[in-house]
Amino acid sequence: MDMKIKIFMMICLVFLFSSCNKWLDVDLADKVTEEKLFGTPQGYQEALAGVYSTMASPALYGQKLTMEDIDVLAQYYNYDGIAADYEKLKKYDYEDSGSQGRILAIWRGLYAAISGANNIIKWAGSDNKVLDAPTKNQVLGEAYALRAYLHFDLIRMFCPDVKKSPKASGIPYNLQFGVSLPPVYTVEENVQLVVDDLKEAETLLAKDPITLVKPYEMVNKNMADKYVARMNLYGVKALLARVALMRGDKTSAIKYAKEVIDAQRFRLLDFANADKPETEIDMLFSDEHIFSLRNKNLSDYTIGLHYPEVIGNSTRFAYLPFVNISTTYEGNNDDIRYIKWFSTVNGSFVKYNVANKDKFFPKMPMIKLSEMYLILAECYLGKDDQAAQTYINTLRDHRIRNNSHWTYLTMDYIMQEVKREFLGEGQLWYAYKRLNLGIQTSSGIVGMVPPSDKIFVFPMPLKEIETGNRN
CATH class of the missing domain: 1.25.40.390 (Serine Threonine Protein Phosphatase 5, Tetratricopeptide repeat)
Structure with a gap:
């Protein structure tokens, strides 16, 4: 550094x-x-x-x-x-x-x-x-x-x-x-x-210089990162859409999400880019990144959390093993997220463990184009169901080969797509909170955790209360 x-x-x-x-x-x-x-x-x-x-x-x-x-x-x-x-x-x-x-x-x-x-x-x-x-x-x-x-x-x-x-x-x-x-x-x-x-x-x-280029057209993705691996004009608009949705201002959320999509500076995944040798595949769908953060050590972080470790003659289990992934993706081998983010050999989470760092520098997505489609689907649901279906189906067309379009849409369907889309990105818990939804655990004993501020609101740190008189 x-x-x-x-x-x-x-x-x-x-x-x-x-x-x-x-x-x-x-x-x-x-x-x-x-x-x-x-x-x-x-x-x-x-x-x-x-x-x-x-x-x-x-x-x-x-x-x-x-x-x-x-x-x-x-x-x-x-x-x-x-x-x-x-x-x-x-x-x-x-x-x-x-x-x-x-x-x-x-x-x-x-x-x-x-x-x-x-x-x-x-x-x-x-x-x-x-x-x-x-x-x-x-x-x-x-x-x-x-x-x-x-x-x-x-x-x-x-x-x-x-x-x-x-x-x-x-x-x-x-x-x-x-x-x-x-x-x-x-x-x-x-x-x-x-x-x-x-x-x-x-x-x-x-x-902003990003208004003059289309980062997804750049063959050299490190060059594209000069425009998207920082907060840019469209990152601002996308965040305004995210904030408006949380606020319940669907009119503004629609406005800003559409502005991002209509700018045509980003594009949803092209399957042709996934049908390549492993070293040529962009596992993070970087062409969709509106704002991301570069960190060359992301693979080390995911290995430390999600992979077992052999220590001498014994094996330490993964600290954070995924569960029910096949159920999450409905066992659909046509879903590019399912077959590319998880190893088809041993099921390991490989989304951030890329082998082609020189070509696709590791980065954490902060705001993606796919979120704009999900925002629009949610905002139009119950207002213009045809429009809502169009946005969710467009996204799924770029995630699932031979996708069968949904002709009926509910908030539950949208949340299923949110869960599939943001795995490893830290956005799902916020969606549960915003919609005041219970959270399903994989425990047969615990089951569904009901929504409440107890699970959705962190207490202000005690040290802050002590030093800043926050009580």
């Missing part, structure tokens, strides 16, 4: 974690280093890279918030077979000390990344001559979008559903890089602040 990126990340982490009695009670000892970092246009790019790197780490979206903790809560894994470390988490026991440690680490990690985004906003927004106008807009646009993305996931984890409890106490929304204690807003105020940041980003990114 570039030394300047490391320095920037250290500044943000120290700034966040040094407090004992205040949110951010710290003096930045090395202002010279910070001024040097933001003294060149390249420094701003390195600062943004620092935020993306923090987000892509295993402590956040590289593992914990995707294929690990959040997918444990979604019950993708064998309830009776996962490792003891997840015993309390799988039962939604958030009062357990181990669970609280996990929750605190997530809280701190996300706010550290937010501090990084706020520091960029502070410097880029000041009256300086370092950045020309187009570059300044691009840098600020990405930083505002990242601040919104990070706060939104904190809202999804730590707040009750905005439709049910709009006036309930929410989270601190950190609008500046400084020493002040951010106020705690209501849930609906939190969500509006996310929208405000995204609207600002949308304006600033109006001339």
